Amino acid sequence: MARPRQALLTRERIIEAASALVDEEGLEALSMRRLATELGVQGPSLYNHFGTKAEIVDAVADAVIEQVDLTGFGTYEWPEALSRWARSYHAILVAHPNIVPVLATGPGRRPAALAMAEAVFGALVDAGWPPARATHIGALMRYLVTGSALGSFALGFDIDPQLYDQYPHLHRAPLLAAHHEAVDEAAFELGLDLLIKGLSAQKALFAHEGEISR
Structure with a gap:
């Protein structure tokens, strides 16, 4: 045979x-x-x-970014599009935490990462944000998403209750580990909500002052 x-x-x-x-x-x-x-x-x-191995790592990183949903851009107003993108981006990184340190360095020459940056920046500029401010917002969003995926805040505390005898405000810290997914997800959602609301308020103020076109 x-x-x-x-x-x-x-x-x-x-x-x-x-x-x-x-x-x-x-x-x-x-x-x-x-x-x-x-x-x-x-x-x-x-x-x-x-x-090289570095080329493979870049390819793996870009394959992860290809999974991020960008369809909100061009479909929704910029606050909703940005929120949908950030949630998708966050979910993908949480599912692939070991590649996050590579992604945190920026898009480099990776096609999918550059396409994502183009989509985010382009949507913000098209919405009337000045290019410099759109750059700042893109950077801020990346800090929130990648930072929240780099490690668990809730898992950063030891579970030994005696450790916190001298830290009275942290007496419930040992309980965080058992609920780390809910704690970390809620923290991300809080940060995203406050960020979007703050940006919306700033844009409305600038539009009122004539600095940003509607």
């Missing part, structure tokens, strides 16, 4: 395997040798598609 042919090695297969490895074990587990083993190929074959 003929031997079964090995599945064709493609960029997509490499990115999928690398993404799974990063999700399961972290960035430190990713290497060309380990990835080749996971794919059942010889290491040199990976270099037909990617020149």
Whole structure:
């Protein structure tokens, strides 16, 4: 009988395997040798598609960003579009926390990340925000989303109740870990709500003063 042919090695297969490895074990587990083993190929074959590990990491990061929903831009007014995008972005990063440190450095040369930046910046400028302020808002949104996904605030406290004997206002801190998802999600939603309301108020004030067109 003929031997079964090995599945064709493609960029997509490499990115999928690398993404799974990063999700399961972290960035430190990713290497060309380990990835080749996971794919059942010889290491040199990976270099037909990617020149370095850094290129693979970039591809994994961009594959994550491709999952972010941008359809709100051009469909809703800027506050609703920004909120929908931020929630989608946040949910995707929470689902792939190990790649967040890479994404936090900025879009670099990644196509999906640049397309996302274009969508956000373009929507803000089209809504009447000056380019400089639109840049500030885009940066602020990224700080909120990536910062909230970098680590859990609620999991940052030890569960030993005796530790907090000298910190009376923190006596309930050991309880946070058991509810960390709800606490962290509520904190993100509070920050997003306040941010959008604050920006809306600022734009209304500037529009009234004639500094921003409606």
